[in-house]
Amino acid sequence: MVYLPRKKFYITTPIYYVNDVPHIGHAYTTIAADVIARWHRLKGEDVFFLTGTDEHGEKIQQAAEKVGKQPKKFCDEIAKKFKDAWKALDISYDHFIRTTDESHVKAVEKALQILYKNGYIYKGKYQGLYCVGCEKYLTESELVGGKCPDHLKEPEVLSEDSYFFSLSKFHTILLNKIEKGEMAIKPEVRKNEIISFLKSNKLEDISISRSKVKWGIKLPWDENLTSYVWVDAFLNYVTGIGWPNKAFEKYWPVDLHLIGKDILRVHATIWPAELLAIGLKVPKQFFAHGYFTVNGQKMGKSLGNVVDPVELSKKYSVDAVRYFLIREFPFGEDGDFSEKALVNRINGELVADLGNLIYRVLTLAERYKGKIEGEPEIDKNLDIEAIDSYIENLELHNAIESVWKFVRYVNKYINEKQAWKLEGEELGNALYNLLEACKVISILVSSFLPETAEKINKQLGVKGCKLKDCKFGKFTGRIKKGAYLFKKVE
Ligand code: MSP
Numbered sequence: 001m002v003y004l005p006r007k008k009f010y011i012t013t014p015i016y017y018v019n020d021v022p023h024i025g026h027a028y029t030t031i032a033a034d035v036i037a038r039w040h041r042l043k044g045e046d047v048f049f050l051t052g053t054d055e056h057g058e059k060i061q062q063a064a065e066k067v068g069k070q071p072k073k074f075c076d077e078i079a080k081k082f083k084d085a086w087k088a089l090d091i092s093y094d095h096f097i098r099t100t101d102e103s104h105v106k107a108v109e110k111a112l113q114i115l116y117k118n119g120y121i122y123k124g125k126y127q128g129l130y131c132v133g134c135e136k137y138l139t140e141s142e143l144v145g146g147k148c149p150d151h152l153k154e155p156e157v158l159s160e161d162s163y164f165f166s167l168s169k170f171h172t173i174l175l176n177k178i179e180k181g182e183m184a185i186k187p188e189v190r191k192n193e194i195i196s197f198l199k200s201n202k203l204e205d206i207s208i209s210r211s212k213v214k215w216g217i218k219l220p221w222d223e224n225l226t227s228y229v230w231v232d233a234f235l236n237y238v239t240g241i242g243w244p245n246k247a248f249e250k251y252w253p254v255d256l257h258l259i260g261k262d263i264l265r266v267h268a269t270i271w272p273a274e275l276l277a278i279g280l281k282v283p284k285q286f287f288a289h290g291y292f293t294v295n296g297q298k299m300g301k302s303l304g305n306v307v308d309p310v311e312l313s314k315k316y317s318v319d320a321v322r323y324f325l326i327r328e329f330p331f332g333e334d335g336d337f338s339e340k341a342l343v344n345r346i347n348g349e350l351v352a353d354l355g356n357l358i359y360r361v362l363t364l365a366e367r368y369k370g371k372i373e374g375e376p377e378i379d380k381n382l383d384i385e386a387i388d389s390y391i392e393n394l395e396l397h398n399a400i401e402s403v404w405k406f407v408r409y410v411n412k413y414i415n416e417k418q419a420w421k422l423e424g425e426e427l428g429n430a431l432y433n434l435l436e437a438c439k440v441i442s443i444l445v446s447s448f449l450p451e452t453a454e455k456i457n458k459q460l461g462v463k464g465c466k467l468k469d470c471k472f473g474k475f476t477g478r479i480k481k482g483a484y485l486f487k488k489v490e
Contacts, residue, residue, distance in 0.1 A: 009040040009047045010251040014259050015054040015097065015236050018078035019063035022085040024325075024337060025260070025292070025299065027309035031322050032289065032331065032396060033258045034091045038447035039391050041092075042467045048251045050240040051086065052097030053079045057229030058136055061215035071215045075100055088310045090318055090450050097240040099232055107239040108217045108232050111278055115165065116221060120277040126162035126207045129155040135212060163209040163219065165231070170273035171203040177282060178268065184285040185268055186394060187332040190261060194268050203269060234271040238280065253281040264288040287394050290334035299337075307337060319449040320346050320486065323400070326448055331396045343489045353407045354445070354452070355485040360414055361434045362459055362481040364427070374429030376472040378437055381409045384470050387444065403444045410437045435460065435479075436472040443470045452485055 013033045016026050030051055037049035055075040064074035079098050086093065097104060115121050128137035133151030137158075147154050175198045177183040178191065185191035209225040210216060216226030235243075237257065242248040259267055264286065272282040294305045313321045324342045327349070329335035365372070383402065390399035413419075419430045438456060443465050446453035457464055461478030 013051040015052040024307035127159040130158035131155040162207040164205040261288040292335040350486040374432035379472040
């Protein structure tokens with residue numbers, strides 16, 4: 001077989017801001033990462049899957065103030081909501097990191113000291129447009145007619161002492177690593193965007209200290225200042241696997257940072273520069289997926305169209321949501337979310353193809369009392385290597401579509417054979433093929449639809465297996481037909 005397992009596979013999602021409850025966009029990234037993590041476990045690799053929450057900074061401080069809560073208490077509540085959501089969506093993370101975890105805070109302090117000692121941090125003056133009403137610096141593009149849109153006042157030009165990170169020193173080395181593919185960026189269009197950005201702009205040093213934001217990690221050499229939230233947040237990717245403890249080397253460098261396209265540029269510049277400045281290896285690969293709208297509109301609190309993934313999974317089942325998100329949007333491209341499209345996928349594919357297949361095969365098998373054995377006839381239509389290489393290329397939609405091709409093929413086999421009319425040995429042979437096919441399908445869908453795979457295994461009376469078991473052997477299950485896997489949505 002061509003699919004060689006790696007020794008280890010480390011995958012991350014972004015850590016999500018806790019100023020917002022988990023929505024379908026967060027769920028999209030997290031489910032995709034889960035599918036990939038599960039697939040690599042299926043291949044027998046030592047997988048580490050990290051997700052978590054980004055809890056410091058002005059945005060969070062303000063969100064807590066707005067509801068009259070202490071920031072830490074506020075973070076505890078929202079972080080729990082993320083954990084609950086991931087439980088409901090069957091997310092198999094190995095660790096959930098919170099940037100308020102003591103071990104993370106200590107490690108960030110250490111990282112800041114190393115950056116300072118290595119000469120990548122210097123003191124300078126930060127100048128910006130400060131709105132007293134907002135208590136923050138605004139960018140030119142945030143102003144309307146030169147004024148703060150919320151307070152209708154012109155901001156003051158303010159300057160303060162600040163510490164800077166020498167990001168500019170890393171311009172050439174980063175461009176080089178990206179062009180050579182030493183630090184891969186996918187899809188190709190995103191890579192090209194970053195390259196052309198770096199070719200037409202010089203990376204500038206960034207201010208990494210905040211005097212006005214109290215809710216943050218204090219700079220070890222100046223306790224009046226807190227660290228810029230991104231500097232703190234990026235480090236989760238190493239502190240989450242134990243850095244500065246040596247044990248982190250088991251998984252570093254990361255195999256895949258999965259993120260949305262909105263945060264690719266900061267990830268591809270500030271983060272690897274931070275790593276190099278500390279003396280650590282850069283990530284092996286970034287994949288930036290697309291953004292989706294809801295019924296054609298940008299999703300947002302102000303429009304009141306934020307989709308709750310947990311509610312959705314209660315209404316339609318967790319696997320319906322997982323299937324839809326992976327199948328509907330070509331991974332990497334933008335897309336539009338609608339419940340109508342979700343229902344179409346449920347009825348047209350989950351019910352009509354997979355649910356129907358399992359039900360038909362189990363109905364036939366229950367009725368048959370003879371021996372289930374025969375010659376493999378339909379395994380030739382199974383191309384596991386192709387499915388694996390789709391996942392390796394992060395074409396998740398194509399991977400699941402390939403599994404579906406086989407599901408449809410097996411349904412066709414039942415029709416062409418008119419299996420319901422067969423008897424005796426002929427039926428035994430057909431059933432052997434059908435049951436082995438269902439067993440294999442269960443393994444193949446288990447990364448995408450873990451709950452459904454378990455249900456299939458229960459009905460077939462088999463145990464969950466690894467990818468290497470994805471072949472026709474001797475059928476050893478004990479049939480126990482159960483309910484339909486999916487309900488048709490009217
Ligand atoms: N806290 C930072 C990330 C720090 S990582 C070191 C952050 N958090 S966030 O809560 O705003 O999450 C952004 C991520 O959520 C996106 O990169 C993407 O993964 C996901 N999505 C948010 N809205 C989305 C859509 N509408 N569509 C698809 N994904 C979306 O940025």
